[in-house]
């Protein structure tokens with residue numbers, strides 16, 4: 001993957017309720033924030049406790 005492609009890509013997590021969480025780029029910092037946001041939403045909206053691994057498994061990389 002080139003640097004340009006890495007910058008254009010983003011990571012998306014789609015919750016079962018239809019909500020989308022996006023993190024721009026491939027930076028691990030952004031991914032951490034994405035995981036935290038999903039975990040917070042799962043707890044607040046669905047009373048679900050997601051682990052980091054579970055959220056990681058839900059991440060889709062889109063161009």
Ligand SMILES: [Zn+2]
Nearest residue numbers: 015017019045
């Ligand atoms: Zn949800």
